[in-house]
Amino acid sequence: MTKTPTIVEESSARHSRGAQRSTASIAWRFVVRLKWQYLPLLLSDYTREILRRKYDAVATDMAYENRASGAAGPLGKLVDRLVLNFPTHEGLRQRLAIVQGSLKKEITQRLQQSDGPVRVLSAPCGLMRDVLGCVTELRKEPALDMTRVDIYGLDLDASGEVLPEAGRRAEACGVAVRLYQDDLFKPQAFQEVLEQGVRFQVVNCIGLTPWLDLAEVRQLMSFFHDRVLEPGGMLIIDNFSPHKYAALAKDLEIYSRYHDAAAFVDMLRECGFRMEKAVATANHVNTVHIATAIANS
Numbered sequence: 218m219t220k221t222p223t224i225v226e227e228s229s230a231r232h233s234r235g236a237q238r239s240t241a242s243i244a245w246r247f248v249v250r251l252k253w254q255y256l257p258l259l260l261s262d263y264t265r266e267i268l269r270r271k272y273d274a275v276a277t278d279m280a281y282e283n284r285a286s287g288a289a290g291p292l293g294k295l296v297d298r299l300v301l302n303f304p305t306h307e308g309l310r311q312r313l314a315i316v317q318g319s320l321k322k323e324i325t326q327r328l329q330q331s332d333g334p335v336r337v338l339s340a341p342c343g344l345m346r347d348v349l350g351c352v353t354e355l356r357k358e359p360a361l362d363m364t365r366v367d368i369y370g371l372d373l374d375a376s377g378e379v380l381p382e383a384g385r386r387a388e389a390c391g392v393a394v395r396l397y398q399d400d401l402f403k404p405q406a407f408q409e410v411l412e413q414g415v416r417f418q419v420v421n422c423i424g425l426t427p428w429l430d431l432a433e434v435r436q437l438m439s440f441f442h443d444r445v446l447e448p449g450g451m452l453i454i455d456n457f458s459p460h461k462y463a464a465l466a467k468d469l470e471i472y473s474r475y476h477d478a479a480a481f482v483d484m485l486r487e488c489g490f491r492m493e494k495a496v497a498t499a500n501h502v503n504t505v506h507i508a509t510a511i512a513n514s
């Protein structure tokens with residue numbers, strides 16, 4: 218196993234930190250820097266939510282939901298539709314479809330191949346749209362014993378609004394989930410679960426790596442491999458690629474990391490995974506990696 222370099226700033230701190238500038242101050246900066254083309258985007262409800270929230274779980278889920286609204290009137294709604302159609306947001310929806318498809322396939326195969334439980338950890342879980350959508354679909358299959366599927370969700374939830382909403386949504390779908398408010402880099406409540414010897418067959422880690430430096434990605438992959446997954450367990454983890462609107466993200470003070478694709482795959486291997494496949498979104502904004510945990514020799 219390779220050595221993990223020192224991490225300078227904790228990812229939890231990065232996530233807890235709110236917007237550094239107000240929307241008005243960002244708008245003013247666009248004016249003085251002659252980036253006037255961005256100003257109409259502020260008519261969009263979604264743009265203003267992104268500025269306030271910086272692609273947290275709620276803002277991400279709004280892209281999944283894809284419903285334009287218009288607090289600023291019909292023109293605002295039109296601009297909102299435009300913003301929701303940006304490649305980044307389209308890519309988030311394409312990623313959701315890939316993740317749900319992978320989860321469905323993985324859970325189905327494991328239910329068919331063994332009589333044991335299929336424990337699924339979604340971390341960070343956000344509002345759990347991916348897992349809940351998948352379980353809701355699979356429950357329509359009479360041949361599958363979904364009572365053997367145990368769902369766990371973990372999220373930092375710095376604002377305190379994510380896990381309660383995830384719980385409400387799970388309840389509305391009639392899906393039992395165990396939720397943990399925890400830091401993946403310093404787990405406490407979830408650590409107790411691991412100390413009881415609980416291991417997972419599937420880990421779903423979506424939307425976290427753009428917030429992490431590469432050293433943290435390594436730490437995360439090692440944690441999932443060494444502490445969370447059983448040998449043969451499956452990790453689903455994504456990585457973003459630089460794209461047309463990446464510069465805009467920087468102007469909007471949105472922290473995002475685009476990890477080198479080859480380095481990301483190498484790291485999975487170095488952390489003890491066998492790569493099964495890497496599926497890019499149709500617009501190449503994001504790639505979902507599916508990798509099997511190999512037993513430590």
Ligand SMILES: C[S@@+](CC[C@H](N)C(=O)[O-])C[C@H]1O[C@@H](n2cnc3c(N)ncnc32)[C@H](O)[C@@H]1O
Pocket residue numbers: 228229232272273274277278340341342343344345346347371372373374375379399400401402422423424425428
């Ligand atoms: C972009 S959201 C993605 C959520 C979800 N997977 C989805 O696709 O909607 C990123 C999430 O990572 C969580 N997060 C950030 N740092 C974390 C950490 N160190 N431990 C656990 N969760 C973290 C945030 O609270 C946030 O809900």
